Amino acid sequence: MKWISNLVSGYIRTFHFAVICLLALGLVFGGSQVTGVVSGVTVTVFYYPFSLLKNTVLNLVGVAEENKRLQLTLREATLQLTRLQEIERENERLHGILNFEPPPGHILLQARVLSVSGTTTPVSAVINRGERDSVRIDMPIINEQGLIGRVVSVFENVAKIQLLTDPTHRLAARVATSREMGIVKYRSREGMILDNLPIQGTIEISDQILSSGLGGIYPAGLVVGTVRTVERLEEEPFCRVTIDPAANFNSLEELFVLREHQP
Amino acid sequence: MTIIPYLIYLLLVALHVVILKDVTTIYTVPLNLSAFLVLAVTLYKDDMTAIWFGFFAGLVMAAGGPPSQLGWQALVMASLALVGCYVRVRLNLDSLKAKLIFVLGGIFLHNLSVLIISRTDGFLFYVVSYAITGAIYTTVIAWFFFMIKEKRITAARVKALF
Numbered sequence: 001m002k003w004i005s006n007l008v009s010g011y012i013r014t015f016h017f018a019v020i021c022l023l024a025l026g027l028v029f030g031g032s033q034v035t036g037v038v039s040g041v042t043v044t045v046f047y048y049p050f051s052l053l054k055n056t057v058l059n060l061v062g063v064a065e066e067n068k069r070l071q072l073t074l075r076e077a078t079l080q081l082t083r084l085q086e087i088e089r090e091n092e093r094l095h096g097i098l099n100f101e102p103p104p105g106h107i108l109l110q111a112r113v114l115s116v117s118g119t120t121t122p123v124s125a126v127i128n129r130g131e132r133d134s135v136r137i138d139m140p141i142i143n144e145q146g147l148i149g150r151v152v153s154v155f156e157n158v159a160k161i162q163l164l165t166d167p168t169h170r171l172a173a174r175v176a177t178s179r180e181m182g183i184v185k186y187r188s189r190e191g192m193i194l195d196n197l198p199i200q201g202t203i204e205i206s207d208q209i210l211s212s213g214l215g216g217i218y219p220a221g222l223v224v225g226t227v228r229t230v231e232r233l234e235e236e237p238f239c240r241v242t243i244d245p246a247a248n249f250n251s252l253e254e255l256f257v258l259r260e261h262q263p
Numbered sequence: 264m265t266i267i268p269y270l271i272y273l274l275l276v277a278l279h280v281v282i283l284k285d286v287t288t289i290y291t292v293p294l295n296l297s298a299f300l301v302l303a304v305t306l307y308k309d310d311m312t313a314i315w316f317g318f319f320a321g322l323v324m325a326a327g328g329p330p331s332q333l334g335w336q337a338l339v340m341a342s343l344a345l346v347g348c349y350v351r352v353r354l355n356l357d358s359l360k361a362k363l364i365f366v367l368g369g370i371f372l373h374n375l376s377v378l379i380i381s382r383t384d385g386f387l388f389y390v391v392s393y394a395i396t397g398a399i400y401t402t403v404i405a406w407f408f409f410m411i412k413e414k415r416i417t418a419a420r421v422k423a424l425f
Contacts, residue, residue: 017314021341024341028335035334039330046326054282
């Protein structure tokens with residue numbers, strides 16, 4: 001009986017294979033229309049989901065790579081922007097310096113601030129000019145905004161300067177319009193003040209305060225600041241005048257040593 | 264006979280063609296997953312199932328290629344299944360070595376047939392660089408498959424290694 005079963009199963013197998021051969025030959029010789037339909041259906045049913053998955057994954061990977069690349073570009077652009085802003089600021093500052101002219105009979109020696117010291121406000125600074133550059137004690141220091149201070153000690157290559165914001169510093173000054181005179185001091189509570197101005201003196205808010213030239217250190221006409229407040233109290237002989245300094249003592253960078261011109 | 268496992272195998276063939284082919288190809292040596300699946304079905308299932316599965320696996324495998332090769336590829340794969348059935352009946356394929364030789368021979372035959380169908384120039388070069396190496400590569404993968412199927416490699420054993 002087994003050989004009959006083998007024979008039958010062999011025939012069935014052969015029959016199935018013959019059907020498959022017919023189908024396959026139909027595909028081979030059936031023309032492009034038949035193969036097009038069969039391959040189209042097969043691709044749609046079996047390939048399409050994986051193709052979709054593959055494209056989605058590739059897109060996601062592409063987006064992630066693009067994101068990484070853009071982040072890098074953004075970081076570089078930010079760095080470049082910061083650098084350009086710094087250059088722009090320096091450019092503006094240097095333009096201001098270019099237009100700046102020294103008082104008559106003086107020449108300017110450019111100096112760079114090396115360090116600034118002081119607790120709440122800066123009171124002294126060190127510049128990169130010294131004896132080698134003919135810097136001497138009591139030479140005035142200015143910048144394009146106004147008066148900064150004076151040289152108090154000189155070394156070979158550097159010099160220490162006392163700023164107007166040092167509470168021990170005194171400066172003979174006058175009001176630009178009325179020519180009234182007083183002494184500019186710095187007090188930690190009130191800031192910069194003009195002292196010793198008589199109560200009947202003529203002074204208004206926004207008046208410019210200039211160095212008077214008295215005292216022998218600072219030449220006359222250097223801008224010190226502008227009047228912020230004026231108080232006149234009857235029981236006091238002098239006005240209480242506060243000043244906004246012309247120079248910004250918190251951002252000192254480029255300074256000038258003011259030297260007398262010796263022909 | 265439920266057709267769901269065979270549909271899954273066909274999906275596996277499509278997955279291999281669309282996504283995994285590039286990943287599994289080492290240099291120019293591809294993994295012939297579709298022929299291996301047909302041979303595996305031939306080994307473990309009855310003749311008719313194997314032959315029809317071979318036919319459809321050939322269709323799925325060749326659907327992305329030139330339409331003129333569709334019928335030939337299907338026929339070759341069905342023939343591979345038929346030859347596999349004859350070999351299985353006449354030889355004792357119980358041992359792992361015999362199965363691996365069966366797979367190696369089957370894959371080589373299929374690769375050779377594909378080369379003939381596609382009428383590639385430099386036939387001998389491709390016999391060495393594609394047909395033989397591809398058959399060896401697929402046999403290595405088949406070895407892992409049989410080891411796992413016959414429970415010679417199990418999760419517990421792999422864990423025990425570490």
